[in-house]
Amino acid sequence: MASTQVNPTRMELTRQKNKLKTAVKGHKLLKDKRDELMRQFLDLVRENMALRLKVEAGIKSSNINFVIAKAGMSEQILNAALMAPKQEVYLETGKRNVMSVDVPVFEYKTRTADANDIYSYGFAFTSSDLDGAVKSLANILPDMLKLAEIEKACQLMSAEIEKTRRRVNALEHVIIPEAQANIKYITMKLDENERSTQIRLIKVKDMILEDAHQFKDKAKEKALAKAEQ
Amino acid sequence: MYKIAVIGDYDSIYGFAALGLDTFPVVDTDLEGAKKKLAQLAGGEYAVIYITENLANLLKNEVEKYREELMPAIIQIPGVFGNTGAGVEGVKKSVEQAVGSDILFSNN
Numbered sequence: 001m002a003s004t005q006v007n008p009t010r011m012e013l014t015r016q017k018n019k020l021k022t023a024v025k026g027h028k029l030l031k032d033k034r035d036e037l038m039r040q041f042l043d044l045v046r047e048n049m050a051l052r053l054k055v056e057a058g059i060k061s062s063n064i065n066f067v068i069a070k071a072g073m074s075e076q077i078l079n080a081a082l083m084a085p086k087q088e089v090y091l092e093t094g095k096r097n098v099m100s101v102d103v104p105v106f107e108y109k110t111r112t113a114d115a116n117d118i119y120s121y122g123f124a125f126t127s128s129d130l131d132g133a134v135k136s137l138a139n140i141l142p143d144m145l146k147l148a149e150i151e152k153a154c155q156l157m158s159a160e161i162e163k164t165r166r167r168v169n170a171l172e173h174v175i176i177p178e179a180q181a182n183i184k185y186i187t188m189k190l191d192e193n194e195r196s197t198q199i200r201l202i203k204v205k206d207m208i209l210e211d212a213h214q215f216k217d218k219a220k221e222k223a224l225a226k227a228e229q
Numbered sequence: 230m231y232k233i234a235v236i237g238d239y240d241s242i243y244g245f246a247a248l249g250l251d252t253f254p255v256v257d258t259d260l261e262g263a264k265k266k267l268a269q270l271a272g273g274e275y276a277v278i279y280i281t282e283n284l285a286n287l288l289k290n291e292v293e294k295y296r297e298e299l300m301p302a303i304i305q306i307p308g309v310f311g312n313t314g315a316g317v318e319g320v321k322k323s324v325e326q327a328v329g330s331d332i333l334f335s336n337n
Contacts, residue, residue: 008262032316041327049320049334056307056316063309066244078243087249091231091276102299106276108233110249120247134247141248144306148277152302154320159297164280165329 008189065133237281
């Protein structure tokens with residue numbers, strides 16, 4: 001039942017009908033958007049999870065390597081070795097539109113042409129474990145960047161899906177039933193008004209005819225005459 | 230042109246400096262400083278910020294704030310003290326938010 005009062009007029013009826021039409025169309029479109037977003041999201045999130053597990057395992061093993069490297073040399077030498085990095089990573093960012101959701105696209109560039117130019121120290125005073133540790137971390141960097149891209153996309157898409165889902169539900173369970181109820185109410189009310197007008201007209205016509213011809217008096221006279229015979 | 234930042238305790242992140250990422254060591258005890266640092270990084274030239282799970286746990290609200298923004302992407306990574314599972318939890322949270330319940334990864 002409509003919670004808000006609507007005026008039972010033809011104008012309001014047209015308005016409500018238009019509203020219903022728009023709502024139904026919007027509902028269909030949003031539902032399609034939700035389904036498509038969900039399909040893409042599920043693919044992406046599976047990839048996200050796989051990548052995350054891979055990156056976490058990679059970081060774990062490289063952390064182990066670093067701890068071993070650290071154990072093999074003094075803190076000062078280690079700090080000095082990593083103090084002035086040779087390499088620098090830049091990100092070129094772009095946007096990709098997935099069903100109206102802007103998701104970032106990262107493309108990374110290194111400062112020196114050789115991406116493997118990662119050893120910012122002479123090899124004389126550092127343990128060879130450090131080289132392995134740095135290398136193992138460098139190996140997972142591309143995956144880490146891919147993870148950043150995908151995980152961000154997942155986060156943005158899940159927020160959008162939630163919003164769209166709420167809109168679909170609101171349209172389906174509130175707006176559309178309300179408009180339908182309003183339309184029904186107005187139609188009934190208008191029909192009712194029309195019937196009552198019709199009855200009033202019939203009644204008035206009766207009264208006018210009665211006034212013009214005095215049917216009742218004539219009928220009475222007839223009855224009287226019959227009785228006298 | 231954006232850069233990549235790594236923020237967390239020194240032991241967990243110093244290796245990334247060699248790769249050319251900018252590292253910002255913070256200590257757990259100085260939460261205010263870490264908050265400021267994160268806000269500063271997020272507001273500027275960094276498109277991706279890797280944060281250790283431990284620190285992200287302490288700065289939940291701040292990390293959450295950037296969740297639905299295009300930039301920066303704040304990504305949790307396990308620190309040297311082990312994996313807390315917070316990163317995986319974050320992925321599950323995305324699924325939960327989108328689907329309503331975790332239908333993909335609830336069984337593992």
